[in-house]
Amino acid sequence: MSPKHVIFKKLSRDKSVGVYMAKRDFVDHCDSIDPVDGVVLIDPVQVKGKKVFVMLSCTFRYGRDDMDVMGVAFRRDIFLTTRQVYPELQDKERSIHTKMQEKLLRKLGDNAIPFFFEFPDNLPCSVCLQPAPSDVGKRCAVEFEVKAFCAENQDEKIEKRSFVRLAIRKIQYAPGDSKTIPSSEITCEFLMSDKPLHMQVSLEKETYYHGELIKVSVDINNSSSRSLKDITVAVEQVTNVVLYSNDKYVRAVALEETSDTVPSGTTLKKVYTLIPLLAANKERRGIALDGKLKHEDTCLASSSIVKEEVLKEVQGMLVSYKVVVRLNASGMVGSSEVAVEVPFRLMHPKPEPAKEGESDDMVFEEFKRVYLKGVIPDDDESPTEA
Structure with a gap:
């Protein structure tokens, strides 16, 4: 019996677009970084001739959105890139799919479209400052997210009901320890x-x-x-x-x-x-x-x-x-x-090499389960089995 993989999914309110990803933690190995890949599922009736875009962003937030001072927002996009996935462009940058993408494409049908991003090598890892129990709103943080939306063009204001966001993390594992005794x-x-x-x-x-x-x-x-x-x-x-x-x-x-x-x-x-x-x-x-x-x-x-x-x-x-x-x-x-x-x-310790049919992300999830007592996300970002 083949092993089952956890798939994270999230749909927009109007069900026009949905994002499916096999993992949400992406590792910076110092000499290389895991690419971000997944599948967008569209509803052609809801899209109604509009274009569908997928965005990968890294944002630094120093305070809440309502803390703008003299028109200066305490928020900065460190990295932002957007790809049009529907209608598919002729000059597609990547035609090779991961095994998980191929499996999702077969399962989700003709309205599923793969996406793929590579991180530049100068981005920080995910980190946030813990707020006090009485604090409300966004915390000071470096955050990553994948966003999918349908629109006439990528620069127009997007209706909340027509986009979906899925938070991801960029992490690092411990390098090989030196022989130096601190x-x-x-x-x-x-x-x-x-x-x-x-x-x-x-x-x-x-x-x-x-x-x-x-x-x-x-x-x-x-x-x-x-x-x-x-x-x-x-x-x-x-x-x-x-x-x-x-x-x-x-x-x-x-x-x-x-x-x-x-x-x-x-x-x-x-x-x-x-x-x-x-x-x-x-x-x-x-x-x-x-x-x-x-x-x-x-x-x-x-x-x-x-x-x-x-x-x-x-x-x-x-x-x-x-x-x-x-x-x-x-x-x-x-x-x-x-x-x-x-x-x-x-x-974090570097995981042992993945066994056949087991991804590095599954190993990291096991580490979190044992040492951090991680909990399953709620229904709007619910994992399913593929």
Whole structure:
């Protein structure tokens, strides 16, 4: 018995056009990007001689649509391309169909038309900032969508009942981990102290997967006259909004506050364990998430990997992570904070090679089901089996 594939579909209100896609997550492999493909189903009676177009867009949104200031919208199309699929043009750019497209074309009949897009290599990945529970409207986000509509021409204002939108995501998997062991250290000399404080912080590896434990090795040699206390170990997410503004959001997404002390003339060697999860940060505004699809679970945003030749401003938002160990050094002349930072990556694991009849997207869905407890989309974007 052949394996069944999940198909995502969405129809316009007047049923004139519908979009069918085998997946909604498209992977940026750094050296190549998964193409976006699917099938548009049209109703010739509803179309009534109009043209049918399919659009792929990447949009950066800094605020709600009603936040326009002096005619300047807090929204920018980073990438936008439109193809006419009906009537079919003579100079079709692609005549080879994917296996899933061929299967859908056979199942949906003569009114089904395939479409195909390729991403340029300078686009960001999907990411959004989590709003507060009281916030309404669109969130700050980099969003991708496929839009199909019928119209006399592609530039005219389209009636809401005659178009359909299907949100998609552009994601990255973790690259092969380097052999480098992330580590950082600091040596502090204090007033009225003959000897210094030395602290070193190290991790086991450079790249961690979502849901994975992070072991933080802390090595303190306190030769100073100060007493060390209030040691905290945190995973901090840093989100730089690089388009429209230079906002920076720094949020501790995992934190351990300890009662450990290191008196003068003593040492401390200890391993602390943290696990950064969205589940512990659900109500916190400004946390960056991997782009969220409607009624689907997601996770903390993955680290941004940007190619050297790409302008960072075009990325909209850049996300990075670091482990930060802080402690309070107190003495006769007051106290001061000492901190050591170690950057690392937090990403999705690259799936195992797909088995026969199994797509990479199905493997990723299984990862989300196990680690992120993803839920099935609602009926207006309902998956069906092909």
